[in-house]
Amino acid sequence: MTDAGDLPLWAALPVALLLVLGAGLALTGSIGLLRLRSFYQRVHAPTLGTTLGIGCVLLASMLFFSVSQTRFVLHEILIAAFMVITTPVTLMLLVRAALYRDRREGSAEVPPVPAAKSPAERAEG
Amino acid sequence: MSAPLLAWSALVAQLLLVAAMGCGAYRMLRGPRAQDRVLALDSLYVNAAILLLVFGIRTGSTHYFGAALLITLLGFVATTALSKFLMRGEVIE
Numbered sequence A: 001m002t003d004a005g006d007l008p009l010w011a012a013l014p015v016a017l018l019l020v021l022g023a024g025l026a027l028t029g030s031i032g033l034l035r036l037r038s039f040y041q042r043v044h045a046p047t048l049g050t051t052l053g054i055g056c057v058l059l060a061s062m063l064f065f066s067v068s069q070t071r072f073v074l075h076e077i078l079i080a081a082f083m084v085i086t087t088p089v090t091l092m093l094l095v096r097a098a099l100y101r102d103r104r105e106g107s108a109e110v111p112p113v114p115a116a117k118s119p120a121e122r123a124e125g
Numbered sequence B: 001m002s003a004p005l006l007a008w009s010a011l012v013a014q015l016l017l018v019a020a021m022g023c024g025a026y027r028m029l030r031g032p033r034a035q036d037r038v039l040a041l042d043s044l045y046v047n048a049a050i051l052l053l054v055f056g057i058r059t060g061s062t063h064y065f066g067a068a069l070l071i072t073l074l075g076f077v078a079t080t081a082l083s084k085f086l087m088r089g090e091v092i093e
Helices: A009-035 A047-068 A076-104 A119-124 B002-030 B034-059 B063-088
Strands: none
Touching (some): A009 A047, A009 B002, A009 B034, A047 B002, A047 B034, A076 B034, B034 B063
């Protein structure tokens, strides 16, 4: 709390709201991770925190430092862009690994491997 | 007059994030299968990055930003490597 005191109220109010909103979204995602039943349902929950949760906190951080240092501080965009790029990649890799493991064990939760199409069918559609 | 508002909202955000990390840690320790543990570890990385950003706002220093960026990078590499391991049984072929 070194130089947080000199922030005007019009900037402090959205910063406070965005902070609590982002943290609340991250908590919602983690509760979903805890409560949902199967792995394929649980994959969806933490993405709430990785997109909107960290987005709100980054917006709050940008607003706070831009106003308190009276210049544009926009390097938080780096984290936002990086999260947007990496989250789908990691979760798709993870779900593919999980699907492969479940299929190899013959789990009833996942559909079986679809039959390979013949070359003629593949040419048609 | 905005200092107590910011201090309290940062404190509330930190408590919410600690609760979120508790949920993630419980799922990682309990998680019935390996993919659940990897997913929980990934969400722990993201929550740690958010917590560091809130620390930065609370103390008014931009030094925490680098740590948050580093944690997101490490989270991406760790989750990718663990998914590869679950898929293939080895990380570097």
